[in-house]
Amino acid sequence: MLGKVLELSKPPEPVDGVHRRDLRELNSKEAVAGNLPILNFLNMLVVVVGNIGDVVGVTRVVEGQHHSNQVVVQLTIKHMSTMAVVANGKEECHNTGVAVVDVEFLPVHQEQFPSCTKPHKSSTKLCRTGPPSFPVEASTEGVQQQFEELVIQGQSSTSQAIQPAPQSSKSVRFPMRPGKGTFGDRCIVKANHFFAELPDKDLHQYDVSITPEVPSRGVNRAVIGEIVTQYRQSHLGGRLPVYDGRKSLYTAGPLPFTSRTFDVILQDEEESLSGGQGTQRRERPFKVVIKFAARADLHHLAMFLAGRQADAPQEALQVLDIVLRELPTARYSPVARSFYSPNLGRRQQLGDGLENMSSTAFIEPLPVIDFVAQLLNRDISARPLSDADRVKIKKALRGVKVEVTHRGNMRRKYRISGLTSQATRELSFPIDNHGTVKTVVQYFQETYGFNIKHTTLPCLQVGNQQRPNYLPMEVCKIVEGQRYSKRLNEKQITALLKVTCQRPQERELDILQTVHHNAYHQDPYAQEFGIRIDERLASVEARVLPPPWLKYHDSGREKDVLPRIGQWNMMNKKMVNGGRVNNWTCINFSRHVQDNAARSFCRELANMCQISGMDFSIEPVLPPVTARPENVERALKLRYQDAMNILKPQGGELDLLIAILPDNNGSLYGDLKRICETDLGLVSQCCLTKHVFKMSKQYLANVALKINVKVGGRNTVLVDALTRRIPLVSDRPTIIFGADVTHPHPGEDSSPSIAAVVASQDWPEVTKYAGLVSAQAHRQELIQDLFKVWKDPQRGTISGGMIRELLISFKRATGQKPQRIIFYRDGVSEGQFYQVLFYELDAIRKACASLEADYQPPVTFVVVQKRHHTRLFANNHKDQRTVDRSGNILPGTVVDSKICHPTEFDFYLCSHAGIQGTSRPAHYHVLWDENKFTADALQTLTNNLCYTYARCTRSVSIVPPAYYAHLAAFRARFYMEPDTSDSGSMASGAHTTRGGGPPPGGRTTKAAGNVAVRPLPDLKENVDSKVQTAFLNMESYSILVNPSALHELCCIVVTSTYTSERLLFQTDPYLVQPSSRCMHAQLHCWNCF
Known part of the structure; x- marks a missing residue:
């Protein structure tokens, strides 16, 4: 129902410590369609409580003021479980003890919710607390006014029409596909996608409550499995349900009840120990309540796939996913959303007790004695273990599940919690309440008739420190199917790459073998739900884009070159600069x-x-x-x-x-x-x-x-760039950004994430790039330093950030301000699309607005994805005209149909030639496009840029700006202090500050959650002067250099997080005075270059 308006007409009176507001009612017929710019919520927390399906309009609230009847967002109540917190225009969700709701944001006209005077008596409320503590944001009146004026100019607007930065997933739709591309030679490729026939079933969803609650999905599945085994033909009416391991159960048709309680008893897989003595398996009772929740409608999924519905129906997709995962979950080793089995693919030892199964590392199911010998690479009976050996064994075995072998067929299982500090022969434990003590060696001899040979080795500890429980290493074997989640060493990585490097034809055969092994036509769950899977690879229409002409110096014998199959060489050519x-x-x-x-x-x-x-x-x-x-x-x-x-x-x-x-x-x-x-x-x-x-x-x-x-040179440029023939780039000054965030390796719980942003610094050539790098909170994907505002005691409010400084650097290098922005963002998963777009596009907008009034160049925001599982194969591996030397599809192959989104603007592009293994195409998804790119224009631009990578004479697999950003972030980690905890180790080559002190300058910053983030050190000034793109900024103390030679070669840029504390205590020697031409007393003034 559309009908509740929240009006703030006067300051509220506190009730029970919370400010509350009355509600106004509106007839849904009065609603009209339209758009209104979404304004920032400033220092405001909102809790909306109401009925599922209610639509609520929220008035704009500015700190210190209350404006009634100015509705800026529409909130739709989805389900009762969480509290929606709106602060500074961002939505967060927190658990709460009361029944509150999620919200969705939609831009609406003020006229959609006219003023009403009759108070509404429902339970829906708006609650406002005191202002929370948020970082200083760019909320000046000038910026605010600019955003208020950014209204879409109707359907007839050109690429110059600027849309306001979206605030939530319901305030924006990702760009629709502007038609399919037509440029290039058409061909057919095969993809490792398989067509599925949708079920024509009456799907039902049931809520599952298991008491007592357990965090393990495996235990939950065992509980539900026991119910299915005992009651399928009786209480379940013959239905074979599927279960997600948490709260939801689905059936192909209704169960004969709407709510029912089941009592289940499970026997523990792991034996309970007490003082080293085994007892009977513990029986665990559970109470399970299965209650009808909803019917799942697959009609919307069919509409989505046909392109007649914009949003993917996640509920329907979830049902199909759970159905197809049910049997593999029981059959294979599930890891996140993947399954691994020793019976599939090629099994290969990696060394140190690890083996490879389908491209991930597992702990080899060896006797623990043999595992330790491999780990230490020596005979462990030859000499006692050193302290370093003990630490290495403890870190490798902690959390690993083992089974005992000294009790015949009774293979009880335990999880290792540690390693004893004493040798086995020195360990003893009480066996009764009278203080009688027995050694571990005696106990195993008298109880099991087992003589322990390796008495000098420590025991495995499978209990806790308060109740120590010991297992000698030689009676334990590692349980099969356990993934190794720690970082591999260099030898293991080499072995893993060797075994996973498969030629395309071999990989295609492996994929087909796996599908055949899964036998979906015999899967009882797929049959129950009526799902049919085609076991043939999907045939997809594709096009091969031509390579671009490249320009070299006129003094060489070859001035221009046309790459052949994604590569060329420097014979008879000279660098353009x-x-x-x-x-x-x-x-x-x-x-x-x-x-x-x-x-x-x-x-x-x-x-x-x-x-x-x-x-x-x-x-x-x-x-x-x-x-x-x-x-x-x-x-x-x-x-x-x-x-x-x-x-x-x-x-x-x-x-x-x-x-x-x-x-x-x-x-x-x-x-x-x-x-x-x-x-x-x-x-x-x-x-x-x-x-x-x-x-x-x-x-x-x-x-x-x-x-x-x-050293500041340039190797080559696109001929089309010099002749101004690149659509939507050559016609006006265009800056191309690349951005990425790299996170610490698994097990490094305290290391910061590293964010990097690079941007082109020449136009129209777009080959030179400058970059900035900053440290931010651990595993924070949003780039925090894109735009920042802080207070300086002497200079007042100061704007900074990576986007702002790179825009200034572009103008300084070219003499022109960018009139178009293309932003390639790497490392974003599909589930983060909205979050990253809202935050980072808003930062781009604010950075531009901080430089000049009404300065809002149109932005195209493209996500680049490489970590996906899509592979493309030639339709005929024997046809030499359609494959490169490695047997892969030709560089320039682009796909924008069938396996892509039905309506949104995305495509797969294989821009590089294969060397070894199977080429992985990059997936490009356009999240925002004010430049109105056609499919041909964006695909061709992206493909051509891949030939401008500075470090080799080959086209690369992802667009160079994103590649450079990734390399810059990777290099910056060499400058970080390594993690010295037991949880893991830093990347090879990390530096430890001598004496354990702070980094140079002693500067630290605060990240989200008040966690200290150690900033990156500054580079020496003369490093940057050598690459001729040095640029110092007093506000941020950042340095810009050319990162195109990164990886094992070059100097990069580093910058610390921008904070007011840093400005107060900074003693950096690189202080730059304002330009002599600057009339505004600013450093690197935008208007005074």
Whole structure:
């Protein structure tokens, strides 16, 4: 029903400590369609209580003012379970002890809810508490006014019509597909998607309540399974239900009751121990209440798939998902939403007691003694365990489930909680209440007739510290099917990549084998619900986009090149803008490389740099020197000082360090980059030992490309960019952003996440990029520093943030302000689409508005996804015209039908040629498009940009801005202090601050939840001057550099989180004075470049 309006006409009187408001009623016939800009809620908490299905309009509330009859959002009550909190325009949900509701936001006209005077007597209420403590937001009157004026200009608007940033999932629809693409050569590909026939069944949903509650889905499934086994033909009316493991049960037709209670008794899988003695299996009683909830309608799913409904009906999809997961859950090892089985795919040992099953690591089901021997890589009976050995074993086995082998067929199971500090022969425990003590060795001999051989080893502890329960290692075997969730070491990663690298034809056969093994036509649950699965790969229409022409320097014999099958080379070509390296030196950290080999390698590399178009000195400042990896800091600083002693009197600088590293270098690479970039201010190029002995021209040419972009050069540009023929890019100044957030490895509970944003700094070429990196709260996906506002005691309100600074940098580099923004966002799952779009598009809007009144360039926001399971295969693997050398589909293959969204603007693009294994296409989903891209325009732009990646002569798998952002975030982690807890370890190469003190500057910031986040260190200024894109900002103390040469080569940018505390206590030496042309007393003023 549409009919409740919340009106704030005067300050409320507190009732029971909570401010309350009366309600106004409206006849639903008076509602009219329309749009109204959504305004920010400032410092306000709202709790809406009412009936399911009620639609509530909420008035705008500004701090210190109360405006009645200005409805800005429409709230639809969904279900009774949570409290909706609206603060600063964002919706959050919190558990509460009272029956309250979820809300959905919809933009509505003020006229949709006219003023009414008759109070409504229902239970729906608006409650306002005191202002909460939120960070300072960009809520100035100027920005607020701009957003109020951003009204969509009707259906006839052009790409210049700017829409207000959406505030919730109901205030925005993702862009509709602007027709399918037509550009390129048409072909047919096969996808690992399988067509399903929808059931024509009367589906019913039932709520399940199990008492006592248990967190384990496995236990819940066992309880429901027991009910089905005992009562299917009687109380369940012959129905075979499916269960999600939590609160919902579904049937293909009604059960013969609306509510029923069942009593179930389960026997514990794990034996209960007391003082080391086993007892009978514990029987656990449960009370289960199954109650009718709703009927699931599949009509909306059919409408969605036909493109006649915009939103996917999640309830119907959930039912089908649960039905198809029911049998695999019982048959395989479920991990999140995946299933693994040793009977499928290729099984491969990874070392240290791990094995691979279908591309994830499992703990090998070995006797624990053998597992420990593999883990330590030695005979454990030869000598006692060291303290380090004990820590390694404890971390590897904690939480692992084992079964005992000393009791014949009685294989009781236990979960390991720790390792005893004493050897088995030293352990004893009381066996009765009279203080009688018996050793573990005696107990096993007298009770089971088992002689313990490895008495010097510790026991496994399967109880807790208060009631210790011991199991000797040699009587335990690891239970099969347990995933290894910790980080793999280098050897294990190599083994995993080797076994998972399958040619496309092999992978296709494996997929078909798995589908055949699942035998959906024999699945009793699929049969019960009438679901039929086609066991053939889906045939999909596709197109192969042509490669773009690339421009090289006119002095080369080949000035333009047309890549062939996603690749080309540097023969007869010169870089379009060659960089300069006058002074360089080399340090060799590999004991296998002799001095003469290092000199020869450096000479060949210098020659290649010259041949490729760089101004590169053949002779080094100092000859190569050899150093030990453990002395990396001393060696770097000493060599740098020696070089500067020669160069400084001449007014010169050391431009480049070439470092030769061992092939397996552990933390050496990360330490070297950290020291060079944050301490010495030195651009470095790392090369592995194997390439010194196996030099190839292709390798040397690729390294030359990397060096060139590090020192400010440019390798190539698109011909279409130079001739201004890129639609919606060349016609007006356009900035292209890339953004990504990388999170710590599993088990690292305290390490921050790293956010990176890069942006193009040249136009119309769009090949050079600058970037910013910042640390933020652990596993926070939203980029917190896109736009920030804070208070400075002397200067007042200050605006900053990564978007704002990159926009300023673009204008400084090109002399023009961006008139169009294209934003590629990496690393976002489908469930986060709305959340990321609302937060980050709003930050982009505010950053633009903070620079200039009415400055709102149109934005296109595209999510880039690589972590999906879709694979595309050639229709005919033997047709050489449709595959590359690796047997994969051709680079440029794009799919925008059948396996894509029925109505929204998305596509799969395989932009790269395969090397090994099966190519994974990138999935691009457009979440916001004010530039009105056609399918051909966006697909072609994205594909062509993939040929401009600076570090190689190949097209890459994802669009370069997103790729650069990922590399920048990855590099920044080398500068973070490692996690020293037992939960895990930092990435190889992370640096520990000496003495355990704070990072340089001693600065820390506060993230959400008042958790301290250690900021990243600043880079040395002369690192950035070498790449000629240095840019310092006093407000944020950030540095911008060219990240296109990231990964193992280059210098990146780092910036800390923006906080008022930092401004108060900052003592950074890099303080930049305002431009002499600036009339506004601002740093890097937008209007004074």
